[in-house]
Amino acid sequence: MKIVVIGGYGEMGKITVIDLVETCKNCEIIVAGRDKRKAESFAKSFKKKNVKGVQIDVNNHKQLLSILKNSDVVINSTQYYMNLKVMKAALDANVNYVDLGGLFHMTKKQLKLHKRFKRKNLIAILGCGATPGITNIMAAYGARFLDKIDSIHVQFADEDYTNYNMPFVVPYSMYTIFDEFMKKPAVFQNGRIKFVEPLSGMEEIKFPSPVDKAACFYTLHSEVATFPVAFKDKGIKNCSFKGGFDFDFVNKVKFLIDAGLASEKPIKFRDAEIVPRDFTVKILNQLIPSEKIKVNDIEFLRVELTGYSKNTKKRIVVYCKAVTNKKWNLSAGSWDTGVPPSIAAQMIINGQINQAGVLPPEMCINPEIFFKELAKRNMKVYSVFR
Known part of the structure; x- marks a missing residue:
């Protein structure tokens, strides 16, 4: 299973990566970010073959597609202004999507992609950090x-x-x-x-x-x-x-x-x-x-x-x-924000989330399973x- 974390060496993204490394033993984890040196350095710090760092520019749709290709889930830990760009790349690459939130207005825009994700039998979970999440x-x-x-x-x-x-x-x-x-x-x-x-x-x-x-x-x-x-x-x-x-x-x-x-x-x-x-x-x-x-x-x-x-x-x-x-x-505030995207992504690849489309956590995540992971x-x- 392959999970790409965009913004993976950032303040929240790095926590998601840490949790994936500790709990998703059979996953290939891609740390993606604007700075190739930082992405590679953070990935190498784990000293694990399944963790790799790559450079990525979310404004470059073709590059996004090449990185997301053959992935199972992309976790978007960039600034929320970039959510639609990453979402559309996930849609074109046939990859499931998780983010940390869209601060109301962006979330409203993202929800409009529901039918497109549902047609491809993909799920996009919006706002899965601490709050929202x-x-x-x-x-x-x-x-x-x-x-x-x-x-x-x-x-x-x-x-x-x-x-x-x-x-x-x-x-x-x-x-x-x-x-x-x-x-x-x-x-x-x-x-x-x-x-x-x-x-x-x-x-x-x-x-x-x-x-x-x-x-x-x-x-x-x-x-x-x-x-x-x-x-x-x-x-x-x-x-x-x-x-x-x-x-x-x-x-x-x-x-x-x-x-x-x-x-x-x-x-x-x-x-x-x-x-x-x-x-x-x-x-x-x-x-x-x-x-x-x-x-x-x-x-x-x-x-x-x-x-x-x-x-x-x-x-x-x-x-x-x-x-x-x-x-x-x-x-505590960083830990409870960075961990949930990791849990959600693993629930997707483990078949514990069966819905498709663009949905908030309250409409697709089983509380008992999620709370047990917390x-x-x-x-x-x-x-x-x-």
Whole structure:
């Protein structure tokens, strides 16, 4: 079996590759990225014949096809702006597809390829990281206990004890973070999608210890694009996503935005034209924590469902607890994002996902199988019924 991970040496892609190397013993794993040296170096670091590195340019359709040819699954760990390009290459190469999400608007565009993937008996799983991803499958699990669904609300929060001794630490793609903080979040209210102000809707959400309580606010996310369709038959009327980011981190990101350093409008600097956002991301990505720093954190994903079971009002809260991966010194938030694409890809090649088309995780992944795989990787899913 052959799995290609595009962006395979990136912050999330490398975690997917690590998990594939550790758990998919009979797989040929291709680490693909723009920088041939980085791709080959990361692949060689495993000292395994089944792991190879290759150069790839997602803007080069012919090259994409040549790399994807005869593969079983492509995992797209690039910036979400590239999702359609990789998807269309997967379609032309007759390869199944998994990605980390499309931040609502891109997800909507990707869903339009459903019939084309279905005709070829291929599956494209959209948004299979932590959130979206694990949270979608948590929602599907909770929905089983309700005859009618009124609302599904998703949140996350963490507790980080790591002493980074740095002014700023990038938790995941800064491009995505800027979009989450700047674009109007979509909220599904009373059966309709509406867009609200960025960082609005602040409320204190109860989480298990040691987080206990976290201030969460709306950000743009893909769950709101797919839940209204996935749970339409159960009458869902409301859904939202809120992030529980650290206040210091929020203030620093807001400062960068307010100062114009996240702007996408080109400006002239000396004899060159630069995009402030590109420059800022480049600088921030150089703030790499030393490998000597031992990461120590916990992250909780939270999905709250309300509705009715046998005409009795019910409230179900599903949690996923992720902790630091000490072997690889990876944060909980990185580990629970990078692992799910590996699990999904392996479920596809093992025949554990039988649907075809373009689908979100809640519509195609068996929760019990998926949660069992998470547990093997020290991520625990549990529910509270009220």
